[in-house]
Amino acid sequence: MGRWLSLPEDQVRWSHQLQGSGHSGHLGSVVGEPHRGTGNAGERGPRGEGAGVLALDSGWLDSSPSLPLIRTPESSLHEALDQCMTALDLFLTNQFSEALSYLKPRTKESMYHSLTYATILEMQAMMTFDPQDILLAGNMMKEAQLLCQRHRRKSSVTDSFSSLVHRPTLGQFTEEEIHAEVCYAECLLQRAALTFLQVSSQGGVVRPRALQDPSHAYRCPLGPGCQHLFLLQDENMVSFIKGGIKVRNSYQTYKELDSLVQSSQYCKGENHRHFEGGVKLGVGAFNLTLSMLPTRILRLLEFVGFSGNKDYGLLQLEEGASGHSFRAVLCVMLLLCYHTFLTFVLGTGNVNIEEAEKLLKPYLNRYPKGAIFLFFSGRIEVIKGNIDAATYIYMKAAYLSMFGKEDYKPFGDDEVELFRAVPGLKLKIAGKSLPTEKFAIRKSRRYLSSNPISLPVPALEMMYIWNGYAVIGKQPKLTDGILEIITKAEEMLEKGPENEYSVDDECLVKLLKGLCLKYLGRVQEAEENFRSISASEKKIKYDHYLIPNALLELALLFMEQGRNEEAIKLLESAKQNYKNYSMESRTHFRIQAATLQAKSSLENNRRAMVSSVSL
Structure with missing residues (x-):
């Protein structure tokens, strides 16, 4: 078992040897290295200085039995990574809120907790494409980036390594600082991904100023009839360029860290597999993405320092996917996206099905009900023609079935x-x-x-399953037309004979009617329809999914009115009290997104109240 030695904090450095000790043996872990003076690294620093502790291999130095065992930055980092992998495991088993709750207490202090929390929100945003989810993920990723910045050295890897005169050695960085570099670069990379996701989500980025000021919006050249509105991510061109510089900093950091890992001076710290996994993720993502860009754009990017090698990018991601690191699953997801989507959208359509199935198989075995992996499994079946x-x-x-008896049926x-x-x-x-x-x-x-016994409005019901009312609701004329169809169906149910499906069908019609009324601004009527479903809960025989979804829709209605506390209670009830119903995972995704949004609004309101009181 390693022995412990107390050292001043400014002497804790990540290095491959113990300088000044006269011993050239490899420690294989973090060791102490004084960066000023010529004393032995094993000597105790002056009393009164902030002390760190280091684990040395047995036989190196005898430690004083009076010295207490104190948690080192390295052991704290190891603990954080273990906890983050536990949270990721919860997320992959569809326990979304549990994963976030597990991480949240340490998101203000631990860069890995903060990054993991933001990454889960980003994956959720990529699955829902909801603008609010995207904005929430972006804000959290920005907070994670600021936290990583605090853990970096004052002179960052990118800035330091770009200097040809004063090129620092690896020994000048603690293990925590080198992890902060890769986490910082990852935050920048994921924020860039969210930027593209925002632009593609429902036609543009939701930015109040852009919506109020036409000068901040770019309209489709097809004319005023075009429904797509593309908004710039940043307020003006200067900030847009700054955003590009941040992406370049991420790229340069990954590039230098990759060179570092390949160098002969590289020493593997206690958490090296997680660090190396992060480097492979970033280097692989950049190389693969850049290599798929058109030649003209790639030449322009090469002029400002970017380059992409497809084979090297795939190799890095494959190595990252095969490793047992925190980021292995992210490497797998990127590879699956490449094999099942990007090759169709940006490539020739020649998909390596065997490789995709090989990547997916161990995760399907471990997470047989995991929504993400079932999604990719379904995508592979579609590619195969199934x-x-x-x-x-x-x-x-x-x-x-929704045509009338006298209507022509195609x-x-x-x-x-x-x-x-x-x-x-x-x-x-x-x-x-x-x-x-x-x-x-x-x-x-x-x-x-x-x-x-005929289904009342099956096509409109399936439209709800696919969240179509959020789109149709933006067009009052279309919504009015659908409301008319639903009202007629409601009247037919009231006039028709009662049967075993009557209550289920009536509740379905009320749910869809409530949605239409909500989007038409008839809030009180919408609330009455949603509440009537809960009142009929015990009478519903088959469509049990209607109850938690009615609570969800009522909560969303309350959130629009600023009744966030009431909304949260409804959302908790929808999540905790109903199980094993149709489309449960989809409903849980929406419940989780709504809960985060409601809690965020509550917190922002409390902060605003505190600020106004202090003024």
């Missing part, structure tokens, strides 16, 4: 026969059925009887 026929046929039947198909065919088209991926497919099959079963 289209989800059940959902397609269900949607076709759903639209046909396709020449009978909707009842189509509904009856849906259960036989079930497709399993990685031993699991797709959530939307399971939903379609369950809804189709009522048509298996000889005298089937």
Whole structure:
């Protein structure tokens, strides 16, 4: 077991040898190295100075038995990484709020806790594409970046390494400082990714000033009829250029850290696998992305210091994915995105299916219900030509069923026969059925009887499952038209004979009606419709998903009115009190996003009140 030695903090440096001791043996861990004077690194510093502690291999020096064992920066770093991997494990098992709650207490002090917290929010934003999720992730990533900055050396890796006169050695950095560099670079890289995500999310970035001032917006050249509005991420061109400089700093930092890892002087610290994994993630991401850009753009970027090598980028990500590090799963996700999406969008479409399946298999085995990995598994099946026929046929039947008896029906198909065919088209991926497919099959079963009871508005119900009302709700005329269809369906249910599905169908219609009323600004009526579903909770027989979703929609309505405390209570009830219903994971994603937004608004309001009182 290693022995412990007390040293002044300014003598704690990450190095591959113990200078001045006369011993050239390799320690294989963090050791003490005085950076001024010629004394032995094993000598105790003057009393009264802030002391750190270091673990040395047995037999090096006899430590005083009176010296206490104190947590070192290295052991604290190791503990933080272990906790962050635990949180990531919770996230990958769909325990989203548990992962964030586990991390949150230390997000103000630990750079890895802060980075992991922000990374989980970013992955959530990439799955929901909700503008509020994206903004929340961006704000948290900015906080993580500021925390990493505090842990860096005053002279950063990029600045120091760019100097040809005073080139520092690795021994001038503590292990914590070198980890701060890679975390800082990662924050910049992820913030850049969020910038692109914001631009592509629902046509643009939600920025109040840009919405108020047309000079900050760029409109589609197709004319005023175009629905897409692209807004610049930054307030003006100067800040936009500053953003580009930050990305370049991230690139340069990763480049220098990669050279550092490849150098003969590189010494592996206690947490080296996590550090190296971070370097491989960044270097691989930059090289792969840059290599896929058009030649003209790449030449321009090379002029300002960027370069991309596709093979090297893939190699770095593959090595990062195969390692047992904190960032291994991020390397896997980037590779899966490349193999299953980027090769289609930016490449020739020649997908390496075998490699994608090889990457995915161990994670599917470990997280069989993990939403992210099931998503990639489904994407691979689509590429292989295994289209989800059940959902397609269900949607076709759903639209046909909403035509009137005297209306002309396209396709020449009978909707009842189509509904009856849906259960036989079930497709399993990685031993699991797709959530939307399971939903379609369950809804189709009522048509298996000889005298089937029709679904009231199946196409409009599926539109809700896909969150379509958030888009349609921005167009009052379209929303009015849908409300008219729903109202007619409601009237038919009231006039028709009662059956085993009556309460379920009535509650579904009220949920969809409440959404339309909400987007039309008829808030009180919307609230009444949402509340009526909870009142019928015990009478619902099949569509149990309606209850937690009604609570979710009511909470979102309250949040728009500033009733955040009431909203949080509803969201907690929706999450904790209902299990094993259709599309549960999707609903949990939305609940989690809404909860974070409501809590953030509450915190901002409290800060504003404190500031006004202090003034």
